Amino acid sequence: MEPCSCDTFVALPPATVGGRIIFGKNSDRPDDEVQEIIYFPAKNYEPGGKLECTYMEIEQVESTYAVILSRPSWLWGAEMGANEHGVCIGNEAVWGREEVSDEEALLGMDLLRLGLERANTAEKALDVIVDLLERYGQGGNCMEDRGSFTYHNSFLIADRKEAWILETAGKYWAAEKVEETRNISNNLSITTKIDREHPGMREYARNRGWWDGKKEFHFAAVYSYDNTARLITSGGRYCEGYKQLKKHKGNITVEVMMNILRDKESGINMQGGFMTTGSMVSILPQDSSQPCVHFFTGTPDPDRSFFKPFIFVPNIVPLLKTMSPIFGPEDPMKKKPRFQTKPDRRHELFIQHEIVMDMMDKSQKKETEVLQMIRALEKEKLEKMESIIQNSCFDASEFADLFPSSVEEEITAYK
Numbered sequence: 001m002e003p004c005s006c007d008t009f010v011a012l013p014p015a016t017v018g019g020r021i022i023f024g025k026n027s028d029r030p031d032d033e034v035q036e037i038i039y040f041p042a043k044n045y046e047p048g049g050k051l052e053c054t055y056m057e058i059e060q061v062e063s064t065y066a067v068i069l070s071r072p073s074w075l076w077g078a079e080m081g082a083n084e085h086g087v088c089i090g091n092e093a094v095w096g097r098e099e100v101s102d103e104e105a106l107l108g109m110d111l112l113r114l115g116l117e118r119a120n121t122a123e124k125a126l127d128v129i130v131d132l133l134e135r136y137g138q139g140g141n142c143m144e145d146r147g148s149f150t151y152h153n154s155f156l157i158a159d160r161k162e163a164w165i166l167e168t169a170g171k172y173w174a175a176e177k178v179e180e181t182r183n184i185s186n187n188l189s190i191t192t193k194i195d196r197e198h199p200g201m202r203e204y205a206r207n208r209g210w211w212d213g214k215k216e217f218h219f220a221a222v223y224s225y226d227n228t229a230r231l232i233t234s235g236g237r238y239c240e241g242y243k244q245l246k247k248h249k250g251n252i253t254v255e256v257m258m259n260i261l262r263d264k265e266s267g268i269n270m271q272g273g274f275m276t277t278g279s280m281v282s283i284l285p286q287d288s289s290q291p292c293v294h295f296f297t298g299t300p301d302p303d304r305s306f307f308k309p310f311i312f313v314p315n316i317v318p319l320l321k322t323m324s325p326i327f328g329p330e331d332p333m334k335k336k337p338r339f340q341t342k343p344d345r346r347h348e349l350f351i352q353h354e355i356v357m358d359m360m361d362k363s364q365k366k367e368t369e370v371l372q373m374i375r376a377l378e379k380e381k382l383e384k385m386e387s388i389i390q391n392s393c394f395d396a397s398e399f400a401d402l403f404p405s406s407v408e409e410e411i412t413a414y415k
Helices: 108-118 122-136 201-207 219-223 238-247 254-261 348-362 364-391 402-414
Strands: 008-013 020-030 035-040 049-050 057-059 065-073 080-081 088-094 151-159 163-169 172-177 181-184 274-285 294-295 308-310
Touching: 008 088, 008 151, 008 201, 008 238, 008 254, 020 088, 020 151, 035 238, 035 274, 057 122, 065 108, 065 274, 065 294, 080 108, 080 172, 080 274, 088 108, 088 274, 108 122, 108 151, 122 151, 122 163, 122 172, 122 274, 151 181, 163 181, 163 219, 172 201, 181 238, 201 219, 238 254, 254 274, 254 294, 274 364, 294 364, 308 364, 308 402, 348 364
Parallel strands: none
Antiparallel strands: 008 020, 008 181, 020 274, 035 065, 049 057, 065 080, 080 088, 088 151, 151 163, 163 172, 274 294, 294 308
8 A cells, every 4th residue: 555644743832822832733544444532531540550552462550640542443443633732643654764664563553542642742752652662663554354454553742831843663663753844744844853762773684774873863864764855845745834834834723733734735635545534633732721622523534524623621521423443352453454444433423424526526516505603613613712721710610521412413413
């Protein structure tokens, strides 16, 4: 399969408006894959417990943080998400000189969820991911299919104060602390600004003959298939994302980030056999008295979807209409050989969105009507969230059903 999927963005002050960090991601996956939005509360565990991830069991920690995830519904991990402390992570598939393992280990999507569940800052999430990478490795099929689709991973990790890029090649990795704006796509992009790294990364590259030990170490050039020095001026989604962030630098808002994710001409909003199946945008105020707000679509094509808000508050109402059916031990992904059949994993919002998208494809009038309704809904939610952030004080109990009620409004608009 061609290496194409996902774009993740972050912008920090002074590139943003209002002293906030803005995070965004499009998750590009097979066009028939369902992405669910699911919430897991904070939880305590008995010492010595075990945790079953997508393909393997690892040691559980004694406590985990509350998380909201956007994930392919057949696996344990996630494509993107946030936790109660304002940590957000998105991952990307990357390939390079280091061979990708078909052996089942932790998926990059598992590492993403583990980082969110176990860390209350961006840099601590980075630590969690690289520690687990060293201990358990990464590998296994990343698609619900009998064929093999495997890759290494890069991550964009943000919180209220800072953001990091983490890029991996097998167990080796490099990390870069973000300055103002940054995006990642399906290529290694860390060059000579390496703020943290695997202690054996350079020596391994020298032993493999990828680096002579004399030239300035350029992570992407050393570990990629090709020299990536011209990435910024060449074509592709990485370049387009870079241009979009630079174009809006100093004026980046949540609305700007949503529009970047909706851009089809650039390829950021991917169409075709691999397409954007879910999107996320987060507002992370640097003022800790102000709540973080996370917006998710839970449906394909952000240009024809509604970004619905979520705020971490006590007693979150279950997100039932964006949760896929559970098949338990009978799930074809749990049986070996895996993926011999593919069950219907569509949740209610996905089904209703699919129906109305088909109607929109057949009628320009219907498309105009539906888009006007969901954009009006989205504008109303954005204005309400802005008011909450500005005022800081709000009644948390009013927002326990913020996301589920927004889903209900969306479904009603489709009927």
